Amino acid sequence: MVLSIVIVNYNVKEFLTQCLESIYRSKTEYTFEVIVVDNASADSGESRILKAFPEVRWIANTENIGFGRANNQGFEAAKGTYTLILNPDTVVQEDTLEVCIDYLKSHPEVGGLGIKGIDGTGQFLPESKRGLPTPMTALWKITGLSRIFTKSSFFARYHMGHLDPDGNHKVDILVGCFMMVPTALLREVGGFDPRYFMYGEDIDLSYELLKTGHENHYISDSQIVHYKGESTKRGSLNYVKMFYQAMIIFARKQFSGSSALAYTLLIYVGIYLRAGLALLARLAKSAATPIIDILLLAFTLDQLKTYWEHNHRFINGGSYPDTYTYYVQGSYILFWLLALALSGVYTKNTRPAVIARSMTIATLVIGFFYGLLPEGLRFSRALLLLGGLAGITMLILWRSIIGLLTGKHLFTLPVQRPRMLYLGSDAGRESLQKLLTENGIVPAFFLQDMASDNGAVDLEKLEAKIQLYNINECVVESTARPASVLMQIMSVLGTQTNVKSLVTSGPYIVGSNSSLNQGETYGLGQFNVADANYRRQKRLLDITLTLLLILTLPLSLTLAAIAGRAKGYINWLTYSGKIIAGKATLVGYTTEAAAKNHLPILPTPIFDIATGIPKVLNVSQSVSALVTNYAKEAELKSDLRQLWELSKF
Secondary structure (H helix, E strand, O other): OOEEEEEEEOOOHHHHHHHHHHHHOOOOOOOEEEEEEEEOOOOOOHHHHHHHOOOOEEEEEOOOOOHHHHHHHHHHHOOOOEEEEEOOOEEEOOOHHHHHHHHHHHOOOEEEEEEEEEOOOOOEOHHHEEOOOOHHHHHHHHHOHHHHOOOOOOOOOOOOOOOOOOOOEEEOEEOOOEEEEEHHHHHHOOOOOOOOOOOOHHHHHHHHHHHOOOEEEEEEEEEEEEOOOOOOOOOOHHHHHHHHHHHHHHHHHHOOHHHHHHHHHHHHHHHHHHHHHHHHHHHHHHOHHHHHHHHHHHHHHHHHHHHHHHHHHOOOOOOOOHHHHHHHHHHHHHHHHHHHHHOOOOOOOEOHHHHHHHHHHHHHHHHHHHOOOOHHHOOOHHHHHHHHHHHHHHHHHHHHHHHHHHOOOOEOOOOOOOEEEEEOOHHHHHHHHHHHHHOOOOOOEEEEEOOOOOOOOOHHHHHHHHHHOOOOEEEEEOOOOOHHHHHHHHHHHOOOOEEEEEEOOOOEEEEOOOOOOOOEEEEOOOOHHHOHHHHHHHHHHHHHHHHHHHHOOOHHHHHHHHOOOHHHHHHHHHOHHHHHHOOEEEEEOOHHHHHHOOOOOOOEEEEEOOOOOOOOOOHHHHHHHHHHHHHHHOOHHHHHHHHHHHOOO
């Protein structure tokens, strides 16, 4: 075996499938194996992937052990003379493996080999070649001077901006999305240092290779697509924390004395500086909308209170007590905001109807509990209803005004129907149309360009068609054209047209219009339960309902008993701590059911959706159908319905 390719997968089955397609289309006489290590993905796609690529060796972890440790698992199983560390969100050209192996065979002095990388728009990724992050290099990066003087050999040392991206060079550091290393040397240095969880492993490994007396080389004789570029959300607090913690580990390990101290101090300054900036940016972006909502709702309720006092309740003088002003109105606002948050209003742009629906439901729930309150706290049901109605109007109104004045829309705009050019076969077109239909995408214009016998494309004619028909989305069938052609199309059209791939073995549509974008994926039979936004909302719903039940004891227990759900309620109460800790969820399916049906893993359910299956049915078949359907179509309203039904068992 000449080459072992190790890929660590975590929740990117669509990209992984495309990556594997590109690998197995490689034109090389060298023998190779592919080892995939899955880090406990919510939906790994294992069954579908192994059906399409039975040669793949699959290692499934029960927990996310980190990028470095997972790769080390793959290294231990590797049988090749060389090992390629490859990210799942990459595409390799047909000649990439051949070129890199030939280069290593002819350059025995090379310990690690990296390659030119481009993003989904065809733009060069500067992290493909990097310098050693010395204290001075780190200082220029932290202060931002490296981004100002991008071609300077002094200030831009981190990304070695002075080196031609289209040349071959000796470099210090390689990027972990693509590193080819002699397997014996990889084992000599011990693989990745397990102390790194994410970020920094590739820097450390590159330096360890240099310490053996070998060189690290960057080549541009071939290239790859790396959709996520230097990873995503670089401004997030989590990224700042993990990246700079990794740099501290690196400094303490690789430097000594004053250099280590200076580097560590510099890193800590960088941590607090970047964390502070990230926090301010995050607060400004995330907190601005809810703060404006709170202020407007408070203003609206106060104005309604004043009007109601003077014209209806206290015509002859008097006013509502401070208890109403500060506590009751505050409770209304808090409950409305929780409802808005549960509906995803503060995590993404939404429709006005979502705001109206969330506020209306919350108002009705408040009205229900209003009737159960002591008489001294029941000030005015009319103010509650009018406040809810006026609140809906104000929240929708200010968002609309901002959109008109600034062009920064806070509402979901009407979906722009894509004007699509498809490059591929008729068989692929059928898969594409099925994918578009299932994902609710209706192109405003559709043009097919059949693949030539060799998959080549006339880029000049293609660009002319794009301009003539005003195409904004170009979909390339992955098996109809070589990866090199896909990269050519990205390089020529990527900045003006969204270029995507039709991965026929999925089938999936995969693409990304930015190196900072996680990318878009569309597939058949996608599991809603694996969606990050749904999981966040589900978790918030679990905590909110659990706290509500605890806070309303013993009233909630009495109501549960009247409704014939006392047993379910007590069971819920028993596991309330696990629910709040995230180790259990109110409604879902068991880990056993997930494993048997190849579904995303959920926390332990308090109310198992399989509980209510009638005995007259085949339980095994019914459970399989029920949990699979739940995973595909999961949504909060179905969870609430299931909660009501299952709590009686």
